Every structure is written in C-alpha cells, then in structure tokens.
Amino acid sequence: MDLKELYRDVILDHNKRPRNFGTLVPSDAHAEGHNPLCGDQLTVWLRMKDGAIEDIRFEGKGCAISTASASLMTEAVKGKDRTAVMALYGRIHALLTQQDAVPDASLGKLAALSGVREFPARVKCASLCWHTLGAALERGAATVTTE
C-alpha cells in the first residue's frame, strides 16, 4: 500500500466512523462553523481544565474531508492549550497548502490531510474545524478569566 492509499483510507475511515462525534454536556465553550463553498456545517464543543482542552466533541454534516478532518482534529488536540492548538494548526495549514511540505512523524494520522492539497478547492473543507475550534477556544479563554 503506498502513502496515498494509506492517507485515503484514514480519511475514509474517519468519515465513516467519526471519533468524538456528538454533543458535550456540560461544556465550557462551543462554536459553529460553516463553509458555504461546499455546504459543510459543524459545531465544536469544549470542556477545559487548567487552560487546556480536557474533552472535545463535534457534530455536523458535510463532505468526507470536513468530517474526517474534524474527527482527526478531536483526537489530536486533547490536553493541548490554545497556543499548542494554534501551533498545530499552523503545521496542518502548511500541509494543506504547500506542495513541498513534508508531514513529520509527530503529526501521526493528521498527515493524511496532506492528500487534500491535490484538491485546492477542498482546503476550506479541511480547515473549517480548526477555525471553529479557534473560535471556541477564544470564548473558552474569556470564560476562564472571568472565574
């Protein structure tokens, strides 16, 4: 099996059986995201502890790439604070948009998203969940400072 097939299988698997799918009750923050270019919609819920993501769930409907990307994201960001999440998104964004970006081993299954750069119209499908998480984290941080 070559790398492209492996990446495709990861995307198909996470689309068919999305991880951390559903609502989170109670939650500390949530945000909704919409990608009008494709029709993808999703909501991300967060529970925070000591400034880091303790638990995360998402729900929504969209194309295989948007669902798989959100599923992979929820597995990758637990235990991370906002700074670490944004740094990780920076690396994902490079994978999605730079033809010569090489996924390093620490990205794990997120490396599968590098397959999306062959379809530039789908980059927004893959990045929607990250923008939505960023919005939820901003509200979460605001909640923390008012405690």
Ligand code: ZN
């Ligand atoms: Zn899409």
